[in-house]
Amino acid sequence: MVKRILNCKHTSLGRSTIDGVEVESFQTTDPNFMDGSMGEVDVKIWAAVKTSLPVRIEVDKSEENKGHLHIVVCDFQWDVPVDAAEFEPVIPDHYTPGRPMLQILPKKKPAADEETSMNQEAEKKKRAMQAEMGMKMLAMSKQAVIDEEAAIKGLKLFAELDSSYPEALDMPVLVSELARIVKGGGPSAKAFRETIQGMTDEEAMNYKLETVLSAQGLGRFYQTLVQDKKDPAYYGKSVTPEDADQVLMRWKVSDNEYRVIFGTLKAETVTAEALAELEKLPLE
Known part of the structure; x- marks a missing residue:
């Protein structure tokens, strides 16, 4: 984190003492911070003079019509001995791989009696398909060509769904905007949901996958421009x-x-x- 700030345009805020530790503080509002993934942000960091390790971090981010976000990270503990057993994952028997990006999109509405009639075999099949689609999304994301064409495709997606463009191109904003649009009451959002209703489960999943990847492509292209x-x-x-x-x-x-x-x-x-x-x- 300290190196990321120092590699951006930053201001030195001088030295002070926090909890008995002599620190030197820095501030950046450079859009290149974190490779541009956070958009417009104000970050301050206090690092120990002796170790260069963070002692306190403050992040301020404002988004129009969404209020102000203030994050404070402190009370760091470094080089604390831990037992290797603490890193052993405890996975519940009912756990299935999540699909956080896909979950922002509406699900295909099940038939009225689907929940009651679904047997264990069908449930396993559904979970297997979800896991497969999660892996497919990851693979497609890695293979995607991030260029001007991908950016225009993403912009066109928002224009068609909402007759407008996203306020910013950092990934959190794009995900939030896409979720708002497809869950909204506009005619394009309703048409999107109706299209899904006429598909099989696999077709609907692929359709939503393409939608999310289009938004991702736009954000990743802009992030690349910032990085470069x-x-x-x-x-x-x-x-x-x-x-x-x-x-x-x-x-x-x-x-x-x-x-x-x-x-x-x-x-x-x-x-x-x-x-x-x-x-x-x-x-x-």
């Missing part, structure tokens, strides 16, 4: 799918050229001077 210091910017808070001339997203591709995705998801390469003019255009 491509000077990316995203304007989903204000740009809509109808804004043909507005810059929705852009990143640097050469010393004097930027790749731009407009509100209508048209993409083209422009000079830095042309980009500056485009970003001056007022929203109608």
Whole structure:
């Protein structure tokens, strides 16, 4: 954590003492922190002068219409002896692999008597399919090509489901936005759920899997741009799918050229001077 802050743009806050330990503190608001996965965030860390180990960490993050998040991590204990037996996992007999990303999407509605008629063999089969799909999602995620096409596919998904774009492209926001949309009452969300109802269990799982991976591809592409210091910017808070001339997203591709995705998801390469003019255009 200390190295991550020092590798970003940061400010030294000087030395002080916490619980009798001399510490040096640093602060960063650099969007590159944690490879951009946290979005806009304010992080402070106090590290012991003698060991360079964290003594206290504070994280502040605000999201529009979602309030303010303040996290404090303290009372660290380092080099504490532990028994190896404590690391032995205790797995309940009824445990099945979870599907946290897929669980944000609506399930196919079962028939009225399905729960009462399902026998143990059918339940085992269902669990096996869920585990298989979890592994499939992991494999597909690793094999996915993360590029401009993946980003446009993800943006198109949100435009079709909600007639708007996500407010930000860090992964927590994308997951939250996708969950809100597909569980909402809009016509696109209802159509999404109706589509699932007409599918078999496996078809529905694959459909939801593709949906989640599209959102992931968008977030991972933007995160890659941040990591590679491509000077990316995203304007989903204000740009809509109808804004043909507005810059929705852009990143640097050469010393004097930027790749731009407009509100209508048209993409083209422009000079830095042309980009500056485009970003001056007022929203109608």
